Amino acid sequence: MNNKRLFTLASVILVLSMVLTACGASATKAPAAATQAPAAGGPVVTITFWHGFNAHEVDFLNGIIAKYWTPTHPNIKVVTTGNKSNDDMLTAMSGGDSPDVIMGGSSEVATLWASQGAIIDLTSAIQPIKAQLESEDVPAGLEWGMYQGKYYALPFVNYNWGLYYNKDLFTAAGLDPNKPPTTVDELKADAIKLTKVDASGNITQLGWMPLNDEWRALNFIMNQGGKFYDPATGAPTFNDPNIVSAFQWDLDLQNTFGLSKVTAFTTGFNQGDNPFQLGKVAMYIDGCWNPEFFKLNAPNLHYGVAAIPYSDPKYANANDLGTNPIMIPVASKHQKEALEFAIFFATNKDIAREFSAEISNLPQITSELTTFTQDPNTQFFAQLSTSANAAAWAPVPYSQKYLDEMTSAIGQMYNSGVAPKDALDAAQQILLQDAKGYTK
Amino acid sequence: MGTRANDIFSGKRRWLLHVVLIIISLAFLVPILWMIITSLKNTNQVFTWPPILIPSPANWLNYPQALKVSNFGRYFFNTVFLSFWVILGNLFSCTLAAYGFARLEWKGRDVVFIIVLATLVLPDQVTLVPLFIVFRNLNLVGGGYKGYLPLILPFWFGKAYYIFMMRQFFMGIPKDLSDAARIDGCSELGILWRIMIPLSKPALIAVSIFTLLNTWNDFLNPLVYIQDPKFYTISIGLANFQDRYMTQWNQLMAAAAMMSLPVLIVFIIAQKQFVQGISMTGLK
Amino acid sequence: MSAQAPILMTPLAKKKIGHERRKLFLGLAFISPWMIGFLAFTLYPLLASLYYSFTNYSLFGSPKWIGLENYINLFSDPKFYKSLGNTLIFSVIVVPASIVLALGLAILLNNKLRGNSIYRTLIFMPSVVPAVASAVVWIWILSPQWGLLNGALRLIHLQGPPWLSSPDWAKPALLIITLWMIGSDMVLYLAGLQEIPLDYYEAAELDGATAWQKTIYIVVPLLTPIMFFHLINAFIWSFQYFSIPYIISVQGSGQPADSLLFYPLYLYQNAFRYLKMGYASAMAWLLFLLVMVCTIIILRSSKSWVNYGN
Numbered sequence A: 001m002n003n004k005r006l007f008t009l010a011s012v013i014l015v016l017s018m019v020l021t022a023c024g025a026s027a028t029k030a031p032a033a034a035t036q037a038p039a040a041g042g043p044v045v046t047i048t049f050w051h052g053f054n055a056h057e058v059d060f061l062n063g064i065i066a067k068y069w070t071p072t073h074p075n076i077k078v079v080t081t082g083n084k085s086n087d088d089m090l091t092a093m094s095g096g097d098s099p100d101v102i103m104g105g106s107s108e109v110a111t112l113w114a115s116q117g118a119i120i121d122l123t124s125a126i127q128p129i130k131a132q133l134e135s136e137d138v139p140a141g142l143e144w145g146m147y148q149g150k151y152y153a154l155p156f157v158n159y160n161w162g163l164y165y166n167k168d169l170f171t172a173a174g175l176d177p178n179k180p181p182t183t184v185d186e187l188k189a190d191a192i193k194l195t196k197v198d199a200s201g202n203i204t205q206l207g208w209m210p211l212n213d214e215w216r217a218l219n220f221i222m223n224q225g226g227k228f229y230d231p232a233t234g235a236p237t238f239n240d241p242n243i244v245s246a247f248q249w250d251l252d253l254q255n256t257f258g259l260s261k262v263t264a265f266t267t268g269f270n271q272g273d274n275p276f277q278l279g280k281v282a283m284y285i286d287g288c289w290n291p292e293f294f295k296l297n298a299p300n301l302h303y304g305v306a307a308i309p310y311s312d313p314k315y316a317n318a319n320d321l322g323t324n325p326i327m328i329p330v331a332s333k334h335q336k337e338a339l340e341f342a343i344f345f346a347t348n349k350d351i352a353r354e355f356s357a358e359i360s361n362l363p364q365i366t367s368e369l370t371t372f373t374q375d376p377n378t379q380f381f382a383q384l385s386t387s388a389n390a391a392a393w394a395p396v397p398y399s400q401k402y403l404d405e406m407t408s409a410i411g412q413m414y415n416s417g418v419a420p421k422d423a424l425d426a427a428q429q430i431l432l433q434d435a436k437g438y439t440k
Numbered sequence B: 001m002g003t004r005a006n007d008i009f010s011g012k013r014r015w016l017l018h019v020v021l022i023i024i025s026l027a028f029l030v031p032i033l034w035m036i037i038t039s040l041k042n043t044n045q046v047f048t049w050p051p052i053l054i055p056s057p058a059n060w061l062n063y064p065q066a067l068k069v070s071n072f073g074r075y076f077f078n079t080v081f082l083s084f085w086v087i088l089g090n091l092f093s094c095t096l097a098a099y100g101f102a103r104l105e106w107k108g109r110d111v112v113f114i115i116v117l118a119t120l121v122l123p124d125q126v127t128l129v130p131l132f133i134v135f136r137n138l139n140l141v142g143g144g145y146k147g148y149l150p151l152i153l154p155f156w157f158g159k160a161y162y163i164f165m166m167r168q169f170f171m172g173i174p175k176d177l178s179d180a181a182r183i184d185g186c187s188e189l190g191i192l193w194r195i196m197i198p199l200s201k202p203a204l205i206a207v208s209i210f211t212l213l214n215t216w217n218d219f220l221n222p223l224v225y226i227q228d229p230k231f232y233t234i235s236i237g238l239a240n241f242q243d244r245y246m247t248q249w250n251q252l253m254a255a256a257a258m259m260s261l262p263v264l265i266v267f268i269i270a271q272k273q274f275v276q277g278i279s280m281t282g283l284k
Numbered sequence C: 001m002s003a004q005a006p007i008l009m010t011p012l013a014k015k016k017i018g019h020e021r022r023k024l025f026l027g028l029a030f031i032s033p034w035m036i037g038f039l040a041f042t043l044y045p046l047l048a049s050l051y052y053s054f055t056n057y058s059l060f061g062s063p064k065w066i067g068l069e070n071y072i073n074l075f076s077d078p079k080f081y082k083s084l085g086n087t088l089i090f091s092v093i094v095v096p097a098s099i100v101l102a103l104g105l106a107i108l109l110n111n112k113l114r115g116n117s118i119y120r121t122l123i124f125m126p127s128v129v130p131a132v133a134s135a136v137v138w139i140w141i142l143s144p145q146w147g148l149l150n151g152a153l154r155l156i157h158l159q160g161p162p163w164l165s166s167p168d169w170a171k172p173a174l175l176i177i178t179l180w181m182i183g184s185d186m187v188l189y190l191a192g193l194q195e196i197p198l199d200y201y202e203a204a205e206l207d208g209a210t211a212w213q214k215t216i217y218i219v220v221p222l223l224t225p226i227m228f229f230h231l232i233n234a235f236i237w238s239f240q241y242f243s244i245p246y247i248i249s250v251q252g253s254g255q256p257a258d259s260l261l262f263y264p265l266y267l268y269q270n271a272f273r274y275l276k277m278g279y280a281s282a283m284a285w286l287l288f289l290l291v292m293v294c295t296i297i298i299l300r301s302s303k304s305w306v307n308y309g310n
Helices: A003-029 A056-069 A086-094 A109-115 A127-136 A139-143 A167-172 A184-194 A214-222 A241-255 A259-267 A290-297 A335-347 A349-359 A376-384 A399-415 A420-436 B013-039 B062-070 B072-102 B109-120 B124-137 B145-156 B160-171 B175-183 B188-199 B201-217 B220-225 B234-244 B249-269 B271-282 C011-052 C069-075 C078-109 C116-127 C131-141 C148-155 C170-180 C183-194 C198-206 C211-239 C243-248 C263-272 C277-305
Strands: A045-050 A076-081 A101-103 A161-166 A203-208 A281-287 A303-306
Touching (some): A076 A335, A161 A214, A167 A184, A184 A241, A184 A281, A203 A259, A214 A399, A241 A259, B072 B188, B109 B160, B124 C263, B188 B201, B201 B271, B249 B271, C011 C277, C078 C263, C131 C148, C131 C170, C131 C243, C170 C243, C198 C211
């Protein structure tokens, strides 16, 4: 072939490929065909339900469905698949074999997926029960499911974080085991009293677990008045002065003993080991599911739970109320049945109560908060979830990236010695850029 | 394989060489040994100091336990099934192409072969997203065996690395054999099938082994394309196991050992072919 | 075509052209599966990637043309530079280290020692262990408090670093894992060493050359073709480094402090976690250009230091 022919051929292939790509990409917009709901006694429709629970929770979930759903809905068979990560669900939703109902493994995905058109707008479907939902459900739990004023996800068993403190270590340090710190000043004083150092300056007991974990950090920050986003514009505000000062406060506290010493201490535990459980850390922030866990694995641990200390009373009792969002993928081929199931599952009081008790989370329905457990510690968390300052920390489309940027910033501040102002300014720039891509 | 060893070290230095080599080889072996040793420990023997070197009695139960919680048997079968189709396709397409490049004279052949070589230099990530979109549009992402097609198809259409290997080998077969057959009226396809392939057994075995290893090892592609847990390959299975059972090192090591053992056995049996295959690719 | 007197073709000339055509047809027929594969799985995705890089595409809905915006954002994205830096740093260290180690081990093994094959097998075995399994085993070995490595260091009174928990030590840890799998590269050099004629050594011996001199002046120059092949392979491999960092940073987070956020990992995150297919495609094309440029540079430079034969 001479050069001219070769060039022509190459150009044709080039143009053809680009045209094909453009055509192929837009050809996949076909909306899912809605199937007719069968009349009672009619053919059985099978829908698939993906969730992120694993091990024995999978069996429990199946049991719950068999107990409450199946007897009253013989026409719609629900097949569950557990241990699905958010990434798994996303890839499946974008393909041809999408599950019909999904329960996200984290709260943050709902807004992202809503903004990308991956899940359906539930607003019209839940119109009949909207009033009921808003009056019965814990208000903060509903936040994660909303995007641009519309409902895209229904909350299911919520969870939050609080302060855990070791009563025995308190007593040993001369502190009142029934009086955990309520302000950050008290927290600092107690932390210093509760930290023990050996002759070479290495830490043998730590008073306050550092905020080098994004969940501890953001819950703490909420109690310092830190705002992560502007509700009016949806823009991130990661370098909010209260957030910068919160990290600075923590770093200053850790530097009392030397940040590197503290890091060496906290990384010396095995992955999966809980230093608080081992009695090596006196106070830390963790989730509402721990009381059950401690009952099983550390029955001799004498601990108490409390609200995270605040910098100002008006921020008191703040906590990030997460949920397990129930969503319907756009690509589901049985949207009507999926909706029926999702609404049933999210509003059934018995299911909320039993499932919360089983996985040590909190019912999303307020009336069940007082009856679902006998454990006083869990009851405390349940009450905390109705506080005025309980909220979704960042129900914005870029919350997934927000978490990742927070993790990176934390790494920089706690491992590489970058000042909070600089780390957060840098992360804020990234997030601002990222957030722009989500305005439609 | 060359038969002449060229001694740079001689005489008294040899015992020193032995010592050095023993230390080095042990260093390479230790992680594999440690994996097996840990897999035979009870949970309370895992975190000890000094470390227990020989757990006794050896807790073989970790293996069936790991199998039970992780469905490894199924993943194993899946990976073997996948490998079979991948190897078959690879042998088919790369021998055809290699023959075309090695034994046929045609205009532009060498230019096209340079393009083949050029594709070797293309990183996977560059084509990852569009290929995913294409397969997604063809409805090949998700459940069932059809989820394997994105992993199988490319091998039925020629992979540069193996074409290169087979071409090297084909070029080493004396031309008179095929010339004679051609004169006898044999078609090119016939020559390939009846003469070249029977003479290429070592190369074909090497290609099969490498493809098997490649499929066994592959993580990115199953991660992206296989959604249904029933169809996971062993690499995804082990990654999931790590996620959930991170702290149960003895079981995790048992799972890792189960993943490694089949390929290690293949390696030990087919060592020569492994080594030959690698040597073939380097020499030019 | 201008009007000309018809060219007279001799029957022989006609037969020759027909023969050429037939050979071309045959050749193309044999490589047709490869060609289809090349167009479908290489060329098309490469060009499609370029197209997507100019769009905003989340897999849901259709791509929206945004021109150069992805590239502009990429160039002001600190994580882009971080991930690129991570990959480049890793590459610059791993590639030469691999060559030196593979060559060194091959030279050590290239002596008529009894037990050679055992040594060779033991050194080769790790390269056969699947990546995911290796990652998981090494996480255990590198555990700061209970891992074998720090345990061994403790025996000689050294305090081992926190390895995978420390941003400074995470990459060195991966270097160790990579070098552990050097066996398959070593075999390449071994094969090359076998090809060196004995007379070269004998001649050097007569001239009174030491082992070191023999290595530098005979072995290394003759092995340059293999080094070149290894160099390109290792270089490409380091730019595709994905499974081990993904497993080691647990579900591909690239932590601690983004020290393990290699370029392919960040690309994967952008595509499958943040649903930014366009952005990921822009990253992909920049990778492609970078690799092309580096490969051409290496190819060009090879003329000066690789000697074939002679």
